[in-house]
Amino acid sequence: MSSIFEKIIARQIPADIVYEDDRALAFRDISPQAPKHILVIPKKVIPRLAAAQPEDEQLLGHLLLTAAKVARAEGVSESGFRIVANCGPDAGESVPHLHIHVLGGRQLAWPPG
Numbered sequence: 001m002s003s004i005f006e007k008i009i010a011r012q013i014p015a016d017i018v019y020e021d022d023r024a025l026a027f028r029d030i031s032p033q034a035p036k037h038i039l040v041i042p043k044k045v046i047p048r049l050a051a052a053q054p055e056d057e058q059l060l061g062h063l064l065l066t067a068a069k070v071a072r073a074e075g076v077s078e079s080g081f082r083i084v085a086n087c088g089p090d091a092g093e094s095v096p097h098l099h100i101h102v103l104g105g106r107q108l109a110w111p112p113g
């Protein structure tokens, strides 16, 4: 069964897409935790960072550069932003398709909860 993010990639369910290329998609989180909250995902199905393989090295780099590009486009590159990739139950991962949260637009607390 395909995950909700695969359905977004396939345009089977709607999303507020802010960036797309041949390998990545970025869209606004449906439940934003900051004024800017965007998810950057690979089109390739990788459940989570712990499942990534050596052959995914370039793709993972591309996702990070995409996160930085999205942050610039959202106007938070200078003010600051945070990237988060929740991996597994203790981290609160809820969608089994690798995603990088890009959070910005407010002062973010540290350490995270």
Ligand code: AMP
Pocket (backbone or CB within 6 Å): 004, 015, 027, 028, 029, 030, 031, 032, 039, 085, 086, 092, 093, 094, 095, 096, 099
């Ligand atoms: P995580 O809890 O790290 O696995 O993050 C999953 C994120 O996906 C959460 O922040 C959700 O709010 C978000 N999310 C779930 N369904 C959708 C959707 N249909 N469109 C946009 N974001 C979603």
